[in-house]
Every structure is written in C-alpha cells, then in structure tokens.
Amino acid sequence: MNLHNYLQRISFLQPTAVSAETLIALHRAHVLRVPFENLDVIAKQPIIPDQECFYKKIVENRRGGICYELNGLFKALLDSFGFESYFISCNVFVPAIGSYGADFGHIAIIAAVKGEQYLVDVGFGDAFIEPLKLSWDVPQYQYGVYYRLSRLEKGEVLLEKSEDGIQYRQMFKFSLRPHALHEFAEMCRFHQESPLAPFNKQLLCTRPTPDGRITLTSKSLIVSGSSGREESVVKSCAEFDALLAQYFDMRLQPLSV
Template structure:
C-alpha cells in the first residue's frame, strides 16, 4: 500500500501517530470520502478478497466498495500506522425479518491499545462516523444517532442504535471478539455476489456520508439528506442511474447491469 496515496484518497491531512485522536479523525475522513457501494456485483465484476485489488479499486480508480473491501483496506492502513488491529465476524440484523442473518456476512475491526478497545467499521453502509469505544451499556452519541453496545451472552455482543435520542433501540449487528482472518469471509463474499437472498445482490447501492447528512443512490431512488431534511427523487432508467452516479459520486461505469 502507498499509505500517502491512501490518506490522500480519504482527504486526510491530520496526524499519523497511532493514537485514539488519529483513529477517530481517520474513521470520519473515510466514511465521508469513500462510498459504500455494491456496483461490481451488479455490473458482473467479481470481487476477490485481495487487499491489492481493494487498493486499486478504492485509491487508484477512486471507487468505493462493500465491507470486505473498505474494512479490509482500512485494516492494512491501520497496521502500517502502528495500530493493533484484528478482524471480527458480524451477523447483521435483518429489519424486515426481525432476526439476525448469518455470521461472516459482515466484517468489522477491533482496535486495541492495551487497556482500551474500539469497534471500527467504515463498511456498513450507514455506518457510525467515528469508532465506538468498547464499553457495555454506555450511550455513545454521534451526529444525532445514539449507539450502545450490549452483552447478549458470554460470547456475543449486540451493537444497537436509536434515531430518537435513545427512546427506541434496534440492533445493527451482533459479533464476537474472536479474531478472524480475511480469508475466513470467502464463502459469504461469494454469497453476496451470487445469491438473491443477499440484500447486496437485490439492488444497486452507492452511499456516502456528508458533513451534514448523506447521499444515497439506489436502483430506484436518489436520496439526499441535509441538516435533517430528506429529498428523494425517482430514478427513471439505467441511463438516469449512471448519470446521477457520475454527478454525485464521480463514478463513470458504462457497463451492463445484470438486470
């Protein structure tokens, strides 16, 4: 990895010491600069668990990616900066079904410095903007959203969030603190690219946080949220989708969709 080029891609100009302050600022820079997107799945470009390919796509091609790509690349950068890191397997909460999906469907990162741990995740889509300190039952507020980590049993931890000042919480995902290797996620990476049961396979998605909201483009809608105000525009066809993809994300993908 060319660390300087990676940090430039993130528009990050801060300190590079392995400190909590660097971690927080780097995390926020990532989620506001690199979109979460699943477009390769829909344009028939196979995604491999290969950090060199992650780098080419995100840094050199100025694209985004989904969890394995974005967190996989951040993991490499954090290691180079001197952070102690490891991957963890997550089971995402499927809101329409009111249940958790399979483990390894999502990857996140744990950063530790001997006495403290942080949950780091720039690859969830609507991810938290800054790392969450690994403290249970503690309210952590970021940009109007309330987060808390809850012990479910002896091994599993639930990350819950609330959009109404902590009045109602719903799980985002659950995880264990068992260290994993990136190759452990190979089966689920293939699942997301081939199975109609995967939400990532069902529709195109490109989303990035902004300093005062979020821009999200799906197969059917462009949604721009700014200062709490939501504006939604319908996508007319594939050409309209690609035009807006270029306008709002500077992606130029004249490829054929899988339909």
C-alpha cells in the same frame, strides 16, 4: 500499498501518530469519502478477499465497495500506521425474519489504542461515522444518532442504534474472537451470488455526510440533511451515471440500470 495515495483518496492531511484522535479522524475521513456500493456485484464482477485488489479498486480507481472490501482495506491502512487491530465476524440483524444472519455475514474490526478497544466499521452502509469505544450499556452519541454496545451470552456483543436515545433497534452482534480475511470468502461469495442476499438486486451507492446521507439506487436519489429530505426519480442510465459522478465522484462505463 502506497500510503500517500491512500491518504489522498480520503483527503486525510492530519498528523499520523498512533492515537485515538488519529483513529477517529481516519475512520471519519474514510466513511465520508468512500461509499458503500455494489456496482461490481450487480455487474457480476467477482469480488474476492484480497487487499491488493481492494486497494486497486478503492484507491487507484476511486471506487467504493461492500463491507469485505471497505473494512478489508481499512485494516491495511491501520496496519500501515502501526495500530493494533484484527477482523471480527458479525451477524447482522434481519428485521424481516426477526433474527440474525449467518456468521461472517459482515466484517468489522477491533482496534486498540493505549489500552482502549474500539469497534471500527467503515463498511456497514448505514452505521457510525466515528469508531465506538467498547463500553457496555453506555449510549455513545455522534452526528445525531445514539449507539449502544451491550454484552450478550457466550461473550457476544450487541450493537444497537437510536435516533432519540430511548427506542433502540438492533444492528448486528459479534464476538471478540480474531479472524483472518480469507475466512470471509464463502459469505463474500454468498452476497454476490445467492438469491437470498440483499445487495445483488439493484444498484446502490451510499455515503453519509456530516448532517445526513446521500443514497443513489437504480430508481432514485435521496439526499437528506439538516434542511430536510429530497427524493428524485432516476429516469435513465445516463442520469444514473451523471449523479454517480456528481455526488460520489465516480465515473464508470455505462451501466444497465
């Protein structure tokens, strides 16, 4: 992995000492510039848990990816800086069934800096822009959203979010047990191939902005921010490709939208 090229990819030009400030800045830069996208899933291009493949796609080809790719590569970046970190398995809350998905359904990272632990996640799709301290039952506010971590039974932790700091909704739960990247292979395959998986139905590319979010699908473009929310219909493959280049700086071979 070429660290200089990776940092250029996320426009990171700040000092590189191992510190909480560096961790926060790296996380923010990555989330704001590297989108969550499932274009390879829809195109049936296999995704395997391999950091070299992730690097080629995200850095060299200036793409985004799904959680296994985004967090899988971000840990390699943390390793290059000298951060202590490890992968964790997360169970995503599924509102349609009122319960949690399977183990290894989402990958995230725990990083430690000077005795403090942080939940790191640059690959959830619609989550926090900066890492969260592992502090229990204390709301952590950033970019217009409150996040809260609570202890559950059997050593698990619940992550919730709220727009008003009063009504919270569940995002995912996790344990603090370390895992290796290869342990996520089966669920990575599930998200690509299973009819029950959420991300193999239509094209999706999304990233946050400091005051909102940009989301492009096969059907629509949604741009939200402090000035409001605008939604427009995507009428053709050519328009999808043009919007992908305009809002995500991604240029691909023509896709079937």
